[in-house]
Amino acid sequence: MSDFLKDFEEMIKTLVSEEISRQLGPYTACQAHIEEPMTDKDEKEFLSIDELCELTGLKKATIYAKRTKREIPAYKFGRELRFKRSEVEDWIDAKRLTYFHSNSGRRAV
Secondary structure (H helix, E strand, O other): OOHHHHHHHHHHHHHHHHHHHHHHOOHHHHHHHHHOOOOHHHOOOEEOHHHHHHHHOOOHHHHHHHHHOOOOOOEEEOOEEEEEHHHHHHHHHHOOOOEEEEOOEEEEO
16 A cells, blocks of 8 residues: 555544544543453452452352351342452451460460
8 A cells, every 4th residue: 555545544544533532522531431441449349159269269169158157248149149349358357367475386366
């Protein structure tokens, strides 16, 4: 393709893009937000069982058993079991062992 045709094609693309932006106006800001990549603060609020397994390192059977015993908070959406990320993180933090030193050595509390 000749340089003239390449330049002409680029000019047409630019003009069309500018006209679309002008016509859409405020909608382009919404579209730009949609196309942004997810950041840490945009993490999913609810986790699937597979995502929870990945997060905790537990097997599905263990999670189901803990759910049955009401040890781990969960929600049911139709037939799907979901786990609220913030509640799971709180649950994990509550399971953290604290240590203290005594004459007999280190002990978990």
